[in-house]
Amino acid sequence: MNIHEYQAKEILGRYGIAVPRGRLAVSARDAAITADEFGGHVVVKAQIHAGGRGKAGCVRFAATRDEAASLYEEFLGMRLITRQTGPEGARVRRVYIEEALSIAKEYYLSLSIDRKHARIALLASAAGGGDVEEASQGAFARVLIDPCLGPTAHSMRALAVSLGLESACRRMFFGMVQKLYEVFTSCDCSLLEINPLARLSDGRLLPLDCKISFDDNALFRHSELLAYRDIEEGAPEEFEASKYGLTYVKLDGDIGCMVNGAGLAMATLDALLLRGGTSANFLDLGGGASKEAVRKAFSLIIEDRRVKVILINVLGGIVRCDVVAAGVAEAIAEASTASYALPKRHIPIVARFAGNRAGEGRSLLEAIKDDVFPIRFAETMDAAATLAAEAAGAEGRR
Ligand code: GDP
Ligand code: MN
Numbered sequence: 001m002n003i004h005e006y007q008a009k010e011i012l013g014r015y016g017i018a019v020p021r022g023r024l025a026v027s028a029r030d031a032a033i034t035a036d037e038f039g040g041h042v043v044v045k046a047q048i049h050a051g052g053r054g055k056a057g058c059v060r061f062a063a064t065r066d067e068a069a070s071l072y073e074e075f076l077g078m079r080l081i082t083r084q085t086g087p088e089g090a091r092v093r094r095v096y097i098e099e100a101l102s103i104a105k106e107y108y109l110s111l112s113i114d115r116k117h118a119r120i121a122l123l124a125s126a127a128g129g130g131d132v133e134e135a136s137q138g139a140f141a142r143v144l145i146d147p148c149l150g151p152t153a154h155s156m157r158a159l160a161v162s163l164g165l166e167s168a169c170r171r172m173f174f175g176m177v178q179k180l181y182e183v184f185t186s187c188d189c190s191l192l193e194i195n196p197l198a199r200l201s202d203g204r205l206l207p208l209d210c211k212i213s214f215d216d217n218a219l220f221r222h223s224e225l226l227a228y229r230d231i232e233e234g235a236p237e238e239f240e241a242s243k244y245g246l247t248y249v250k251l252d253g254d255i256g257c258m259v260n261g262a263g264l265a266m267a268t269l270d271a272l273l274l275r276g277g278t279s280a281n282f283l284d285l286g287g288g289a290s291k292e293a294v295r296k297a298f299s300l301i302i303e304d305r306r307v308k309v310i311l312i313n314v315l316g317g318i319v320r321c322d323v324v325a326a327g328v329a330e331a332i333a334e335a336s337t338a339s340y341a342l343p344k345r346h347i348p349i350v351a352r353f354a355g356n357r358a359g360e361g362r363s364l365l366e367a368i369k370d371d372v373f374p375i376r377f378a379e380t381m382d383a384a385a386t387l388a389a390e391a392a393g394a395e396g397r398r
Pocket of ligand 1: 020043045050051053054055059100102103106129130195196208209210
């Protein structure tokens, strides 16, 4: 789970790390009032779940309250394209106003997980700021943190020296790293990045930007963090699916996939690719998927206008094929009722059931006679992928 910059700074503040004064503006008038409060000079920052905003012109200075208000108006609702958003960009729905500070030097600092060494890795550079992506590898110092010791004074001093921090600043640096490490471990972060970490003209060391990603698999023990979730960022289908215990990830293709188990789902995507098909989504029904979850999964797939063909690949184990079939049958019945908003179109289904109650599942699907969803069956995953890829090609030519 990713969060916004202003939320990340709020968390840093809770752990005793000084951050610039700032407020999320709720209107242009509010932006002006906030600017007054911060002495007129402010930085107006568009909040999206992607970096590169500075270069894209969405981190801008305002010298007066009116400028702050007009930047607020300009940013809000704008579709912002940065080098991290992809060509489709991201809509700006929140605007943050911060006191403007005078920067003497910008540094880069991040904590992430080094899987190979099973440690938290600290990455730092004196080449911080908007051009950090262009900096050479040699411009970064990397320290693996021993989980029993945490960041040590000795290693942090060496790091501070290599960054060229003057002695007065080194103690501040060590104090900050200790607290960041505490944030990282207490909140189960997967990434905590500060770019820039700024040395100000008045000598202070402050995070001017902050990005935090949390490990989704640990969110169950951080209900307090769920309030930071911005469901408007990211695909709404993915959020909808998560409510039913489904793992759904939108992809670029046109074959809707419904599979149980992440491994089988990945293998299914590969099998399709081998036959020239591309999947519209990754979907793992999960271990004990209920009929309702299956019905939801099927609806999510058919609501995706790009989907030309549906591939159902289920290996019954804990999940029963007949329960999956019943969920699909319900979704199809629901889709064919007049009240349903979908326009009628032709979406062939290819189903492959194996394992627990495969025969019963197949019989249930065979009983469905729906013009919109003609169903074909395959015995193996390979055969199913071939049929689905062919059908998608045929549908594309229709
Ligand atoms: P990003 O481009 O999305 O990573 O956005 P940042 O928050 O890092 O802002 C980009 C650049 O704007 C930074 O590298 C800073 O140089 C500058 N900047 C951001 N916040 C402040 C601030 O409060 N004061 C000053 N003087 N500059 C800032
Ligand atoms: Mn930044």
